[in-house]
Amino acid sequence: xxxxxxxxxxxxxxxxxxxxxxxxxxxxxxxxxxxxxxxxxxxxxxxxxxxxxxxxxxxxxxxxxxxxxxxxxxxxxxxxxxxxxxxxxxxxxxxxxxxxxxxxxxxxxxxxxxxxxxxxxxxxxxxxxxxxxxxxxxxxxxxxxxxxxxxxxxxxxxxxxxxxxxxxxxxxxxxxxxxxxxxxxxxxxxxxxxxxxxxxxxxxxxxxxxxxxxxxxxxxxxxxxxxxxxxxxxxxxxxxxxxxxxxxxxxxxxxxxxxxxxxxxxxxxxxxxxxxxxxxxxxxxxxxxxxxxxxxxxxxxxxxxxxxxxxxxxxxxxxxxxxxxxxxxxxxxxxxxxxxxxxxxxxxxxxxxxxxxxxxxxxxxxxxxxxxxxxxxxxxxxxxxxxxxxxxxxxxxxxxxxxxxxxxxxxxxxxxxxxxxxxxxxxxx
Amino acid sequence: xxxxxxxxxxxxxxxxxxxxxxxxxxxxxxxxxxxxxxxxxxxxxxxxxxxxxxxxxxxxxxxxxxxxxxxxxxxxxxxxxxxxxxxxxxxxxxxxxxxxxxxxxxxxxxxxxxxxxxxxxxxxxxxxxxxxxxxxxxxxxxxxxxxxxxxxxxxxxxxxxxxxxxxxxxxxxxxxxxxxxxxxxxxxxxxxxxxxxxxxxxxxxxxxxxxxxxxxxxxxxxxxxxxxxxxxxxxxxxxxxxxxxxxxxxxxxxxxxxxxxxxxxxxxxxxxxxxxxxxxxxxxx
Numbered sequence: 001x002x003x004x005x006x007x008x009x010x011x012x013x014x015x016x017x018x019x020x021x022x023x024x025x026x027x028x029x030x031x032x033x034x035x036x037x038x039x040x041x042x043x044x045x046x047x048x049x050x051x052x053x054x055x056x057x058x059x060x061x062x063x064x065x066x067x068x069x070x071x072x073x074x075x076x077x078x079x080x081x082x083x084x085x086x087x088x089x090x091x092x093x094x095x096x097x098x099x100x101x102x103x104x105x106x107x108x109x110x111x112x113x114x115x116x117x118x119x120x121x122x123x124x125x126x127x128x129x130x131x132x133x134x135x136x137x138x139x140x141x142x143x144x145x146x147x148x149x150x151x152x153x154x155x156x157x158x159x160x161x162x163x164x165x166x167x168x169x170x171x172x173x174x175x176x177x178x179x180x181x182x183x184x185x186x187x188x189x190x191x192x193x194x195x196x197x198x199x200x201x202x203x204x205x206x207x208x209x210x211x212x213x214x215x216x217x218x219x220x221x222x223x224x225x226x227x228x229x230x231x232x233x234x235x236x237x238x239x240x241x242x243x244x245x246x247x248x249x250x251x252x253x254x255x256x257x258x259x260x261x262x263x264x265x266x267x268x269x270x271x272x273x274x275x276x277x278x279x280x281x282x283x284x285x286x287x288x289x290x291x292x293x294x295x296x297x298x299x300x301x302x303x304x305x306x307x308x309x310x311x312x313x314x315x316x317x318x319x320x321x322x323x324x325x326x327x328x329x330x331x332x333x334x335x336x337x338x339x340x341x342x343x344x345x346x347x348x349x350x351x352x353x354x355x356x357x358x359x360x361x362x363x364x365x366x367x368x369x370x371x372x373x374x375x376x377x378x379x380x381x382x383x384x385x386x387x388x389x390x391x392x393x394x395x396x397x398x399x400x401x402x403x404x405x406x407x408x409x410x411x412x413x414x415x416x417x418x419x420x421x422x423x424x425x426x427x428x429x
Numbered sequence: 430x431x432x433x434x435x436x437x438x439x440x441x442x443x444x445x446x447x448x449x450x451x452x453x454x455x456x457x458x459x460x461x462x463x464x465x466x467x468x469x470x471x472x473x474x475x476x477x478x479x480x481x482x483x484x485x486x487x488x489x490x491x492x493x494x495x496x497x498x499x500x501x502x503x504x505x506x507x508x509x510x511x512x513x514x515x516x517x518x519x520x521x522x523x524x525x526x527x528x529x530x531x532x533x534x535x536x537x538x539x540x541x542x543x544x545x546x547x548x549x550x551x552x553x554x555x556x557x558x559x560x561x562x563x564x565x566x567x568x569x570x571x572x573x574x575x576x577x578x579x580x581x582x583x584x585x586x587x588x589x590x591x592x593x594x595x596x597x598x599x600x601x602x603x604x605x606x607x608x609x610x611x612x613x614x615x616x617x618x619x620x621x622x623x624x625x626x627x628x629x630x631x632x633x634x635x636x637x638x639x640x641x642x643x644x645x646x647x648x649x650x651x652x653x654x655x656x657x658x659x660x661x662x663x664x665x666x667x668x669x670x671x672x673x674x675x676x677x678x679x680x681x682x683x684x685x686x687x688x689x690x691x692x693x694x695x696x697x698x699x700x701x702x703x704x705x706x707x708x709x710x711x712x713x714x
Contacts, residue, residue, distance in 0.1 A: 039714045081519050081576070084679075091679045092686070236712055244705035251698040258694060262687025263491055263597045266579055271602070274580035274676070275572070284476075284635060362587065369473055415713045 006030050031217055036235035037242045038223035040411050044118075045221065046249030047111040053250055054104040055209065059202050061097040069149065071195035073188045076151035077276040095265040101143050102268040103257050105291035108136060116329070117350055119338035120222045126330040128215040133326045135208050140292065140323075142201040145194040147289055148186075152273030157286045159186045159194070165299070168313040185279070225410045226338025227403060234407040285367060293364030294357050298322050298383065300368045301376035318380065325387045332387055334395030342401040346394050353386045465618055465631060478621075478631035480583055481608035484666065486600050488673060491688065494681050495674055497529030498655055503671025504528055506651045506664050510644050511574060516563035519575035520675050523557040527678055528671075532557075569640060578602035578669065578676040583634060602676065603669040608632040610665035613643035 008029040010016045019026055068087050070079040083090035112132070115121055121129035144162060148155045163186070166176040182189025220229055229235055236242070260267060268290060272283050288296050302315035309317070325332075340347040360379045366372045404410035468474040487496040504525070507517070522539035526532065535557050542555035542562055555562070563573075572580075582601035585593060592598075612632035623629045627638035645651075645661045652659045674680070 039712055041714075078519070085519065085524070091683060095683075236714075240708045241712070244701070244708045248698065248701045248705045251694060251701050255691070255694045255698065258687065258690045259594075262683055262690060264594065264599045265683070266599065267594065271580050271582035274576040365584075367473070411713050 007034050031213075031238075032243075033237065033239040035217065035238040036229070036232075037221055037238050038229060038234060038407055039236045039241075040223050040225065040407050041221065041242070041245070042224055043245075043249055044110065044114040045223075046246050047107050047114065048216075049246035050107045050250055050253050051104070051111060052209065053253075054100060054107055055202065055206060058097065058100050058104060059206070061093050061100065062199070062202065064093055065097055066199060069195075071149070071192050073151060073191055073277070076149065076191060080150045092261070095261045098269060099257065099260045099265055101146060102289075102291065103253070103260070104139065105143065107253070108139060109291075112136065112326075113354060116353075117340045117347075118222055118224060119226055119333065119335070119340070121330045122333065122338050123330070125215070125219050125222065128212065128219060129330055130327055131208055131212040131215055133323075135205055135212060136326075137323065138201055138205045138208065142198060142205065143289065143291065145198040145201070147273075148191065148194045149198060150273060151191065151277045152270075153275045153277055153281070153283050154270045154273040154286070156186055156277035156279065157283055158288050159190060161286050162288065163190075165316045165319070168310075168316040170313070222338065223407060224339060224341055225404060225407055226342070227405075227407055227410070230406050231408070287365055290361065290365075293362070294360035294383075295319050295322055295364070297360045297364035297376045298380045300364075301373070301380040303368070303373060303377075318384075322380075322383060325384065329387065329391070332391040334392050335398065335400070336395070337400040337403065342403055343394070343398055344401065345398045346390075349386060349390050349394070352382070356382050356386075467618065467620055474637075476636055477583055477634050478618075478637060479608070479612070481601070481604040481632055483598075484600070484604055484607055484669075486603060486670065486673070488670070488680055489600050490597060491684060493684055495527075496670065498657070499667050499670045500528040500674050501530075502653050502655070502657060502663075503667035503669070503674075505653065506645075506668040507574070507671055509651050510649070510664075511668065512561075513564055514567050514571050515574045517561040517575050517675060518563060518573050519560070521558060521560050522555060524678055527674065571641070574672055574675065576676045578606060578673040580676075581605045581634065600673075603673045605632070605634070606669040606672060607665045610645050610668070611662055 006026055006029075008019075008023075008026040010019045010025065015025065018024070065083065068079060068083050068090065070076060080094065083094050085091075087093075115129065115132070144158075148159045163177050163180045166180065167173045169176065178184060180190070180193075181187070182193055223229075270287065270289075287293070296319075299315040299319040302311050302318050304314070305311055306314050335343060335346065337343055340350055356379050360376070360383065363372055363376050363379060368376070404413060465478045466475075467478075487494060487499065522535055522542075525535050525538060530538065539555035539557050539559060542559070544553055544555050544559050544562055546552045579602050583605060584590075585598075585601070609630060609632045612630045613628060615629065615631060617623055617629040617637065621629070621637045623638045627636075627640050628643060629638045631637070633639045645664045647661060650659045650661060651664050657663060677683075
């Protein structure tokens with residue numbers, strides 16, 4: 001943790017023995033018990049904990065599912081149905097895993113948007129942010145490969161379309177695609193390597209999560225004011241304060257998770273994936289999972305050639321660019337003020353960005369025709385303009401609101417305003 | 430927390446208002462007295478021409494259960510009509526106990542089927558552990574029905590798909606099957622060409638007409654062993670319910686467990702919240 005000295009004192013003989021040799025309990029104590037967190041964190045800051053919970057849930061259900069799954073094109077679809085029908089509680093495991101993937105992405109999007117809103121990526125937290133972007137990329141790869149495993153129609157055709165993107169890259173494109181597929185088309189080698197990687201990547205995610213948390217514990221958390229912690233009164237110990245708040249948020253999140261798992265487990269999936277993969281029958285609309293839809297819209301927004309870049313390559317570049325741009329956010333934002341709370345204009349454009357991202361997602365589910373195409377283009381333009389134009393320019397021209405001197409001052413002011421209002425209300429009655 | 434509750438309440442209020450508005454909005458469509466929207470010049474025609482009608486199902490909602498009588502009636506429709514072309518490969522006879530049959534009845538049903546031998550092996554009578562044997566291959570091939578009730582669904586469109594989360598609408602498959610089976614016999618609107626050998630059906634997902642001949646007609650209505658009045662609509666409804674069971678045999682267990690989980694989580698959330706409030710009581714935040 002942030003240069004502070006450890007306050008861990010082992011109480012038992014065994015504790016002292018371990019502490020002198022491999023101080024893991026001390027690390028845990030310093031990281032999750034004594035670790036000071038800003039006292040003013042709101043519920044938007046609980047999604048890191050929720051994401052850890054979801055990662056563990058996905059790995060646990062996934063490992064058990066892998067015991068029953070057969071990664072072979074002739075068996076895969078039926079092995080999944082066997083899990084659904086004959087394996088004890090198999091339906092529960094599979095629905096938890098499939099819905100869990102979506103919940104994981106809901107949580108990560110809230111987490112990313114929270115970071116963008118409160119300027120969590122700003123110095124000295126650039127590496128923390130970049131590690132987060134890497135986790136997100138790994139999640140996307142894992143989710144995509146996982147969706148291929150049930151070997152339904154959308155699995156097959158989604159894999160065909162997405163690996164096809166790489167062929168747009170000049171010179172090495174075809175080679176990359178064949179490497180991904182293990183052949184010239186999606187087939188058994190593809191399924192085998194996707195299964196192997198789908199099992200591997202979550203552990204790589206877990207590894208990067210450790211780095212992410214490590215980086216977090218070096219710099220400390222941001223908070224809604226964006227002001228760094230200055231004194232001891234600005235913080236509370238992680239346990240019990242943050243633990244209890246995180247736990248409450250996790251239970252609320254689990255209620256939403258359970259709602260989907262038990263009542264509408266197929267809501268977030270595509271009906272076509274209950275049809276076994278068939279290379280001779282192309283579905284009417286090939287759509288990826290909902291969490292990739294904004295990027296799918298950006299891909300299809302580029303319907304025109306740009307100089308030597310044809311529309312196909314342009315679309316692929318725009319799609320990869322829309323994720324790559326996230327890595328540069330710490331340097332694109334020129335504002336001295338961290339939190340959107342004190343940046344009226346940034347706040348406005350941030351919320352437009354959120355609405356725009358959701359709109360892009362909706363467009364992603366639509367066929368590329370009619371007014372959807374210009375809408376995709378305008379939305380894509382705003383997506384990039386937000387990062388490449390608004391972020392650098394706003395930081396230079398925007399007049400921020402007055403910042404409080406410290407977290408404690410901000411909290412006490414807020415509470416004073418609240419109690420004043422309550423007193424005023426009491427008087428007027 | 431207060432803020433959280435307020436925003437939850439606001440979202441709920443907005444959703445319900447929008448839902449009410451969407452419900453009362455008349456089905457405004459372009460051409461045709463059937464409410465069919467035909468694509469204009471240069472537009473792509475989208476299918477189905479008509480969205481499936483929303484039916485009442487005993488298995489809908491958080492406490493939904495299968496109506497055993499209906500499942501048995503639907504099974505009869507499947508056996509006497511659908512099964513002459515469509516397989517039910519993923520379903521085993523033993524699971525038919527879920528339809529309310531006894532172990533003995535299941536044995537009897539299984540024995541009514543002939544299981545073809547593999548290789549030199551001779552064919553034999555079906556056992557409860559067997560899967561439904563497939564009928565002779567069709568040309569053109571017809572889909573297997575085991576997962577049909579989950580493998581078909583018509584896009585619900587905005588904002589309906591948002592409300593579906595709160596109303597727990599998960600019956601798109603059976604609604605589609607029911608609408609499709611009862612959707613034959615209408616006159617195609619002006620401008621819709623029905624190809625030779627296909628049958629016009631505005632509820633079909635992929636085109637205006639499909640190759641499947643109308644499976645349920647007033648002349649071939651399947652009568653029931655219970656005293657339910659038989660009709661094309663009733664046949665379609667019952668077979669759709671049966672196919673939902675075939676696709677999701679553990680639906681009841683899922684919803685039952687869901688209720689327990691929800692009650693637990695809500696109580697647990699309350700306790701954790703009280704704990705959290707006590708911990709933070711002395712710390713303005």
